[in-house]
Amino acid sequence: MDxxxxxxxxxxxxxxxLIGISMLTFFISNTIPGDPARLAAGPYADAKVIEELQExxxxxxxxxxxxxRYMKSLLQGDLGNSNYSHQPVMEDIxxxxxxxxxxxxxxxxxxxxxxxxxxVISASKKDKIADQFARVLALIGVAMPAFWLGIILLLFFYxxxxxxxxxxxxxxxxxxxxxxxxxxxxxxxxxxNWTVFTSAVIHLILPGITQAAVTIGMITRMTRSxxxxxxxxxxxxxxxxxxxxxxxxxxxxxxxxxMMPIMTLLGMTFGHSLGGSVLVxxxxxxxxxxxxxxxxxxYLDFPAVMAVTILIAVLFIIVNLVIDxxxxxxxxxxxxx
Amino acid sequence: MKRKSILFKVxxxxxxxxxxxxxxxxxxxxxxxxxxxxxxxxxxxTPAEPQGxxxxxVFNFATNQDIPHLDPHGTAANTSFRVTYMLYDRLVxxxxxxTEVKPQIAEKWDISDDGLTYTFYLNKEAKxxxxxxxxxxxxxxxxxxxxxxxxxxxxxxxxxxSKDSFEIVDDYTIKITLDQPFAPFLKTLGTVFANxxxxxxxxxxxxxxxxxxxADKEMGSGPYVLESWDRGQKIVLKANEDYWGEVPKLKTVNxxxxxxxxxxxxxxxxxEVDLLDYTMLSPDVMKQMEGTEGIDIITQPGYQIDDIxxxxxxxxxxxxxxxxxxxxxVNYDSINNDILLGAGKRIGGIIPEGMFGYNPDVKQYDFDxxxxxxxxxxxxxxxxxETEILISENNEVRKNIAVMMQSDLKKIGIDLKxxxxxxxxxxxxxxxxxxxxxxxxxxxxxxxxxxxxWYFAHSSSKGPGFNLAFYENSKVDQLLEEGRKTVDEGRRExxxxxxxxxxxxxxxxxxxxxxxxQATQRSWVKGYEINPMNTWxxxxxxxxxx
Numbered sequence: 001m002d003x004x005x006x007x008x009x010x011x012x013x014x015x016x017x018l019i020g021i022s023m024l025t026f027f028i029s030n031t032i033p034g035d036p037a038r039l040a041a042g043p044y045a046d047a048k049v050i051e052e053l054q055e056x057x058x059x060x061x062x063x064x065x066x067x068x069r070y071m072k073s074l075l076q077g078d079l080g081n082s083n084y085s086h087q088p089v090m091e092d093i094x095x096x097x098x099x100x101x102x103x104x105x106x107x108x109x110x111x112x113x114x115x116x117x118x119x120v121i122s123a124s125k126k127d128k129i130a131d132q133f134a135r136v137l138a139l140i141g142v143a144m145p146a147f148w149l150g151i152i153l154l155l156f157f158y159x160x161x162x163x164x165x166x167x168x169x170x171x172x173x174x175x176x177x178x179x180x181x182x183x184x185x186x187x188x189x190x191x192x193n194w195t196v197f198t199s200a201v202i203h204l205i206l207p208g209i210t211q212a213a214v215t216i217g218m219i220t221r222m223t224r225s226x227x228x229x230x231x232x233x234x235x236x237x238x239x240x241x242x243x244x245x246x247x248x249x250x251x252x253x254x255x256x257x258x259m260m261p262i263m264t265l266l267g268m269t270f271g272h273s274l275g276g277s278v279l280v281x282x283x284x285x286x287x288x289x290x291x292x293x294x295x296x297x298x299y300l301d302f303p304a305v306m307a308v309t310i311l312i313a314v315l316f317i318i319v320n321l322v323i324d325x326x327x328x329x330x331x332x333x334x335x336x337x
Numbered sequence: 338m339k340r341k342s343i344l345f346k347v348x349x350x351x352x353x354x355x356x357x358x359x360x361x362x363x364x365x366x367x368x369x370x371x372x373x374x375x376x377x378x379x380x381x382x383t384p385a386e387p388q389g390x391x392x393x394x395v396f397n398f399a400t401n402q403d404i405p406h407l408d409p410h411g412t413a414a415n416t417s418f419r420v421t422y423m424l425y426d427r428l429v430x431x432x433x434x435x436t437e438v439k440p441q442i443a444e445k446w447d448i449s450d451d452g453l454t455y456t457f458y459l460n461k462e463a464k465x466x467x468x469x470x471x472x473x474x475x476x477x478x479x480x481x482x483x484x485x486x487x488x489x490x491x492x493x494x495x496x497x498x499s500k501d502s503f504e505i506v507d508d509y510t511i512k513i514t515l516d517q518p519f520a521p522f523l524k525t526l527g528t529v530f531a532n533x534x535x536x537x538x539x540x541x542x543x544x545x546x547x548x549x550x551x552a553d554k555e556m557g558s559g560p561y562v563l564e565s566w567d568r569g570q571k572i573v574l575k576a577n578e579d580y581w582g583e584v585p586k587l588k589t590v591n592x593x594x595x596x597x598x599x600x601x602x603x604x605x606x607x608x609e610v611d612l613l614d615y616t617m618l619s620p621d622v623m624k625q626m627e628g629t630e631g632i633d634i635i636t637q638p639g640y641q642i643d644d645i646x647x648x649x650x651x652x653x654x655x656x657x658x659x660x661x662x663x664x665x666x667v668n669y670d671s672i673n674n675d676i677l678l679g680a681g682k683r684i685g686g687i688i689p690e691g692m693f694g695y696n697p698d699v700k701q702y703d704f705d706x707x708x709x710x711x712x713x714x715x716x717x718x719x720x721x722x723e724t725e726i727l728i729s730e731n732n733e734v735r736k737n738i739a740v741m742m743q744s745d746l747k748k749i750g751i752d753l754k755x756x757x758x759x760x761x762x763x764x765x766x767x768x769x770x771x772x773x774x775x776x777x778x779x780x781x782x783x784x785x786x787x788x789x790x791w792y793f794a795h796s797s798s799k800g801p802g803f804n805l806a807f808y809e810n811s812k813v814d815q816l817l818e819e820g821r822k823t824v825d826e827g828r829r830e831x832x833x834x835x836x837x838x839x840x841x842x843x844x845x846x847x848x849x850x851x852x853x854x855q856a857t858q859r860s861w862v863k864g865y866e867i868n869p870m871n872t873w874x875x876x877x878x879x880x881x882x883x
Contacts, residue, residue, distance in 0.1 A: 034761035038768070038801070042413030042489030047801055049487040085568075086406045086552035095568045151599055159603050166604050168570055172397055172591050176567055282596040287569025291596065295403060300761050 003325065010321050018313060022074075025309040026067045029302050035059075036300040040083040057083075070306065080303030084296065089307045092292065097311070098182025099169060100288035103280075104273040105183075106204045107211040108266070115216040116262065119223020120250055123231060134220055141217030150210045150283035157206060164206055167285035171199045207284040211277055215269045222265050226258035233257075259330050267323035271316040393882040394588040396862075398875060399595040399604060400614035404572060406552035407563070409532035410482055413489035415873040416614075418529040420572060420592065423877055425532035425557035428457055428476065429523060432876065433866045434637060436692065436784035438527040442471055442558070452518035452824040459509040462581040465535040465558045473511035477503040478536040486546055490530035493782070497522060518822045520829060521785035528782050533558065560585050560878040569594055574877070585878040598622070605632060605857060611882065612865060615856035615872060619733050620678040623855055631860050636680070637867040639854035640689040641780040643681075643738070644793075645726070645847040646805035651773050654724070658716040660844035663774075664702035665709035666745050672849050676737045681850035686837040687779065687789045689851050691869065693826075694786030694833035700841040710749045721750020726774040728755065729763040735776050738849055768801045775805055778852075781870050786833040787821050794840060806845035813839055 037053040054060055058069060073080065079089040122134040157164040169184055170176060177187040177196050185204070188197035230236065231254055239249045276290025289308060296304035328334045402416040409421040428446075429438035440446075443457040463471040481500050483490035497519040504512040515522060525531065535556035538547045555563045560580045564573040574590040593610070595601040598617045604610040606629065618626070623634055645667075653659045673681040684690060685699035713719060726742065728735045736757070743753045753774075758766060767775045781788045791798060795817050798804035813836050820832040840846070854867045864880040 032762070034759075034765040038764065039761055041487070042492070049491065050801070052487065081549065084405050086408065086411065086549050088549075092568070099569075154600060154603055159607060162607075166607070166609065167595050167600050168593065169567075172571070172593065172609070173395070175565060283600055285570070285593075285595045285597065285600060287567070287594070291569065298760060299405075 003328070007321065007325065010324070014314070014317050017317060018310065021313045022071065022306065022310055023067065025306055026070065026302075027063060029297075029300075029305050030063050030066075032297075032300060034300050036083055036302060039300055070303075074306075074310075079307045082296075082301050082304050084299045084301045084304065089303045092304060093289075093307060093311065094182060096287055096289050096292040099286060100274060100276045100290070102183040102185060103204065103207055103211060103286060103288060104270065106208040107215065107273060108270055110208055110212040111215040111219055111269070112266070114212075115219030116223050116255070118216070119220040119262075120227055120255060122220060122224040123227035123254075124246070124250055126228065131224075134224070138217035138220040141213040141220075144213060145279075146210055146214065146277065147279045147283060149213055150206070150280060153206050153210060154283070165203050169200060169203050169286065170196065171203075174199055207280050207286050210283070211273065211280045215273075218265060218269070219262065223255075223258070223262050226261050227254055230254045230258040256330060260327060263323055263326060263330065267319050271319040274315045274319070275312045394586070396587040396590045396612075396877060396880070396882065397593060397610045398590065398612050398614070398877075399593045399601045399610045399617070401594070401596050401598060401601065401617055402614065403569065403594060404592075407555060407566075408548055408551040409529060409534065409557075410479075410486050410490040411488050411548050411551075418871070419873045419875060420563075420574070421532055421555075421557075422529055422559075422871075422874060423561040423574060423590075424555040424559045424563060425534065426463065426471070426559050427527055427531045427533060428459075429527045431527045431868060431871055431874070434868055436640075436868070436870055438523055441527075442476075442533060446523075448523075452520065453515050455513045455515075455522065456506070457511050457513070459511070460581065461509055463558055464579065464581055465537075465556065466562050466577065467535065467537070467556075468579075469535065469537070470508075471533060471558050472508045473505040474508075475533055475536050476511050477505060478539070479533045480531075482534065482538075482546055483530060486548065493525055493528065493530045518824060520821065520824060521783060521787050524783035524785050530782075561590065564589075583878070586881045587877055590877045602626070602857075605859065608859060610859075611862050612858040612875065613856065615854055615867065618857060620676070620680050620855070623680075623857060624678050626857060632857060633860050633862075634855055634857050635865065635867065636853050636855050638691055638869055639780070639852045639867070639872055640692060640784065640869045641778055641852040641854070641872065642684055642687060642689055643735075643776070643778045643849040643852065644687065645849065646767070646772070646775045646777065647845060647847065648770060648773050648775070648805070648807055649809075649845055650770060650807045653716065653718060653722055654773060656716050657843055658712045659718065660847075661702070662709040662712035662716070662749070663746075663751075664844050664847050665705045665712065666749055666751070667702070667742060667847055667849060668704045668745055669849060670704065671741060672738055676734060676741065677850060677852070680853040680855055682853070684848050684851035685841055686848065687793050687840075687846065688786050688833065688837060689781075689869070692781075692784050692786065694830055696834040696837040699834075699837045702844075702847075704745075706745065706749055713749060713751075719750070721752065723752045723754070724773045725754040725756055726776055727763060727766060727772045728757055728776045729760050730757050735778075739776055767805050768803070770800055770807055772805070776849075777805070780872060784870055786829075787817070790833060790836055791817055791821070793846065794836065808840075808843070808845035810839065810843065 037050050037057055037059055041050050041053050058066055070080070081087065082089050082092055085092055118134045118137070122131045125131045154166055158166040165171065174196055176184055177191050177193050180187045180190050184200035185197055188194070188200055236249060236254055239253050276288040276293065278290040278294055280286065281288045281291045293305065293308045296308065400416055404416045404420065405414050406412060407417055407421055409425055426442050428441060428443040430441040432439055442459055442463050444460045445458050447456045459471065459473060465471060480494065480498070480503065484495055484500055497515040497517060498513060499516065502514050504514070506512055538551060538556050541547050541550040543550060553566055560577055560582065561574040562577050564575040566572045571594060572592040574592070576585040576588045578584055595604065601610065601613055601617055602622065605613055608631065626632060627634060647654050647660050647663065649655050669683055673679065673683070683701060685701040686696060688695045713721065726739050728739050739755045743755060746753045766772055779789065792803040794804060794808055794813050796809040796814050799807045816832050816836050820829050823829050823832065854872050856867060858865060861883045862880065863883055865875065868874045
């Protein structure tokens with residue numbers, strides 16, 4: 001089977017998964033006690049108004065009919081209107097999702113930049129000081145609650161040193177760049193607006209580090225154990241014996257062979273981060289998808305809940321697919337079976 | 338040697354990266370010029386205005402409550418009110434700490450002797466943001482739309498007016514005729530629901546009367562215009578330089594969403610934010626901040642009353658002696674001193690002290706467990722009983738009150754269970770009568786006893802109408818109906834005081850405290866006053882910074 005057919009097959013497999021997820025979400029949401037019409041109408045609306053709204057929102061029909069109606073408009077690309085913001089849910093997502101995407105990219109960048117080299121060093125200096133240092137660092141990263149770490153970073157870098165901003169995506173006085181991707185850094189580059197670019201990057205640092213702390217820990221440990229296994233192989237000894245430089249052997253031979261489990265973990269964390277992290281978003285007032293989803297549930301805004309769930313599911317599946325395809329780039333011996 | 342160099346390189350790279358990124362900016366009190374190192378590249382942009390304390394014309398307000406949308410007739414969210422009150426004008430308005438209306442678009446008005454017909458004479462200077470005049474037609478259009486949309490705003494008005502109640506006398510005179518006399522009518526016209534919208538909105542009605550169109554736009558005539566809105570981040574308001582009234586001194590108002598109160602507190606201490614939403618910090622955090630240099634804590638009396646609704650349809654709560662016993666078992670002083678840390682006072686009914694109709698002589702139950710125990714025995718429940726109190730989540734103060742009650746009630750044999758629910762579930766449960774006790778709070782939208790008492794005590798308000806005690810008393814019903822129709826203020830006062838007296842004997846509700854409202858601001862902020870009922874109201878249009 002070639003790569004294309006494999007990809008197509010995987011995409012087709014998405015359909016039953018998505019149907020399952022949409023059904024689960026829809027029916028679970030509907031078991032939450034509370035009346036969406038009551039919330040949409042507001043506190044002083046009287047019974048008649050609420051009844052009219054229930055009718056208008058189709059809440060009087062059996063749940064399965066509501067589900068089919070939802071799926072029908074979903075297939076026509078209509079995610080419905082949010083009861084909360086009065087906007088099409090699509091508009092909401094367009095506003096919140098790029099922020100999450102940007103933060104995820106940034107924190108994954110930090111994770112890869114720090115986590116993998118740290119793991120490699122750890123493995124090559126097994127049980128030496130550098131390894132112990134990396135181990136402690138990884139444990140701290142995994143063990144510290146994101147919320148707490150965020151506040152500590154804020155206290156230090158924002159309040160005490162005053163070198164990094166405390167909240168949001170841009171300085172208060174700056175207007176966001178023209179929306180192209182919705183990611184401020186990318187849009188700023190595309191429009192050549194360097195003031196906004198710098199401000200956007202600076203605002204990414206603290207939330208990025210906070211979000212990356214856990215993943216750096218995990219990736220470091222995973223890289224280390226994967227590398228240790230590879231470093232024991234004969235071909236590594238041969239490579240060293242042939243006089244290959246340490247850097248070349250470690251990064252060129254060993255890391256490439258030990259990459260599989262690392263990639264799997266990276267894929268999982270990436271997909272997970274795309275769902276947004278409520279804690280990090282809260283501490284740094286990052287207007288991301290996590291906060292949006294929590295808000296949607298609080299207001300029984302079912303169209304928004306559905307849209308977020310489906311979006312995250314699709315992304316998760318796609319990320320996993322990309323990782324599966326990348327396996328073959330890393331190890332061409334693999335077959336698409 | 339080589340091994341060392343790898344570690345060294347990675348560490349140096351990380352360090353350089355961090356320094357390069359952080360070195361560019363200093364987020365000090367006045368983070369005046371963003372990105373100082375990049376000035377060369379700013380050619381084709383206007384340099385950003387200095388923010389925070391550096392600029393007396395820019396005001397940063399932080400809130401942790403997200404803003405759903407900006408349609409004045411469709412929303413019931415306080416955070417939206419705060420914005421729409423600035424974008425739109427009303428016939429009459431509330432200002433400062435005053436709970437009586439003042440003229441705004443209506444220069445003056447006449448009320449007929451029977452209290453049915455109101456004639457408003459509009460200010461001819463008033464203009465919408467697109468330059469068109471605010472006319473009688475706009476007034477009629479706005480109320481008609483509010484009633485047609487049928488949400489919170491309609492709930493306020495449709496008791497006494499309908500779409501046919503309006504008569505346009507001329508461009509600047511409008512007559513509103515009520516279906517029946519309604520003494521507090523004028524006061525309802527100062528609420529956010531009575532905002533006047535530009536009738537040109539009709540061009541964008543779509544199939545929902547423009548609700549989705551107006552969700553993120555404004556078509557008002559107020560002192561501020563909507564500059565931009567980055568959802569979940571900030572709303573920027575700009576002073577309306579052509580405002581028909583006094584042009585605001587704060588030219589830019591940034592309403593920033595800062596989700597986490599501890600972050601907001603840091604920003605205030607740093608001076609990046611000028612004022613925090615009064616709901617953000619809990620009493621104990623404000624206590625800690627007291628005396629911080631450069632920060633003031635403003636305290637003003639509020640009309641918010643904490644209430645415990647006792648569901649009278651549930652046994653044994655239908656027994657008045659049991660309800661009185663519960664009232665004696667609440668440690669009011671401790672709530673005010675230890676939980677609210679002084680930001681509250683005793684209150685005996687749902688009419689707050691300071692408001693028209695308040696009855697100072699109403700019977701107040703003091704904390705007395707012996708009396709409570711005796712009453713329980715009289716009711717035949719000497720061995721106590723089990724009951725449950727509902728609270729909504731994420732409210733530290735309410736949780737603490739419930740826990741305090743739990744331990745006190747235990748001493749007289751009552752086993753109180755505390756159940757915390759998410760807001761929608763809480764709302765659904767209490768309005769459908771699924772609770773035994775429910776702890777909530779109430780702030781009126783306009784200062785008239787009819788407002789509070791009708792919701793709390795009229796039998797037609799049971800459940801969804803917020804009579805959460807499911808209280809029914811024909812005498813009270815009759816008095817309430819009389820009070821609503823009566824125009825004579827003296828008689829009205831008598832009526833409402835009598836209702837409070839009856840209720841304090843029957844105890845459908847227990848009132849733990851009337852709150853003081855406290856907010857934290859930078860000392861350089863001048864002119865911020867908290868309105869006791871519209872506590873969300875921040876008068877940006879007349880505030881200044883020094």
